Amino acid sequence: MSLVGLIGGVSPEATKIYFDLLNAHARTRLGGQHSARCVFFMLDYGVMIGHYHDDAWDAFRAEVVKGANALKAAGATAIAITSGTTHVAAEAVAKETGLPVIHMLDSLTEAMQAKGVARPLLLGTPWVMSGDFFRPALLQRYDGDPVVPSQTDRDIIGRIIFDELVNGVVKDSSRKEMQALVARYDVDGVILGCTELCMILEDGDCDVPVFSTTHIHADAINDWIGDGLA
Structure with a gap:
């Protein structure tokens, strides 16, 4: 068992x-x-x-x-x-x-491949977005081109995660801020690479598919x- x-x-x-x-x-x-x-x-x-x-x-x-x-x-x-x-x-x-x-990335890549997503926006903690682990590990499993947000946008996402979500705080203003952030990028999907981000974004909140690593x-x-x- x-x-x-x-x-x-x-x-x-x-x-x-x-x-x-x-x-x-x-x-x-x-x-x-x-x-x-x-x-x-x-x-x-x-x-x-x-x-x-x-x-x-x-x-x-x-x-x-x-x-x-x-x-x-x-x-x-x-x-x-x-x-x-x-x-x-x-x-x-x-x-x-x-x-x-x-492993989270095994099931994530299967889900993105099933929907034909080739250029997803990678959201997460600042380290997930710009560090030397998450994106390279993703590319080992997936023949796509994950997009990393700008430094300014990484700072916004980090603030929302560490100041709000990990403390159980979910603000509608921050949800709208995240939706506007996603809309700035030419992508065909969104990866919620931080497991708290599903508290503020879900599939249907953006014009492209949203992949909650948590779910x-x-x-x-x-x-x-x-x-x-x-």
Whole structure:
């Protein structure tokens, strides 16, 4: 029976969305009052965001690996990381635990390819948008041309994520600001590469398809759990 271990906490707001999506799927699939059979390890957001801002990526990865090892000890047979930025540790998690990682970018690229999206706008934390992990890892899986926003727009997105969304604050004014930002680019899709961004944008909010990594990844986790639900 599959027992998926989920690494959460970056941020708790996104982790709550995963929790709700997984359990909603279990109820839909099995009926009644069933819930998803999984185990969570919550990272300390205060510690992790400190490593993020200090560019202390070795320490960041070490915390994620520690959580993954705890999940393995709890009986997890696969690991899922409920954060785009935290996927920087996915390779280390797979190596250190010997468990498969249900990688966000695998399901994301499948979803974009299914809709023929070739030039998506990549939104996320500033590091996701401009760092040396997320976009290169995406291109390893996908023959497309993801567009990175300008520095000014990356600053806007970062402000909305870190000042509002991770604190559970969703402003209609910020939603309109994000919609206007997307409209400035010649793209055929939008990647919500930060798992909190689905709190403020969803498919239908823009003139092009919006791909919520949170929802797409949760679907992939549910597929992995399969008959192991409940």
